[in-house]
Amino acid sequence: GELEGKLESGLTSLEKAGISGEKLRAQSLITPSCGTGSLSIEDAIKAFSLLKDLRNIYVKG
Structure with missing residues (x-):
């Protein structure tokens, strides 16, 4: 992804x-x-989910 x-x-x-x-x-x-703190709960969950996915890809190399 981007x-x-x-x-x-x-x-x-x-x-x-x-x-x-x-x-x-x-x-x-x-x-x-x-600015994550000013997001709606749904958008914050999405942001952290994307972050978790990116971290998992990154750590695996």
């Missing part, structure tokens, strides 16, 4: 700068954007 692509693009840039992908996966923290 979020996965953006994450991969950012990781690729960091790896090209010399940071190991393994280190990135071990030490990164993925969080929602600012």
Whole structure:
């Protein structure tokens, strides 16, 4: 998806700068954007669900 692509693009840039992908996966923290607290409950649940899915993809590498 779009979020996965953006994450991969950012990781690729960091790896090209010399940071190991393994280190990135071990030490990164993925969080929602600012403003999540002002969302409806349904939208907040969706945002955190997407975040969880992205994290699971990211950790598996």
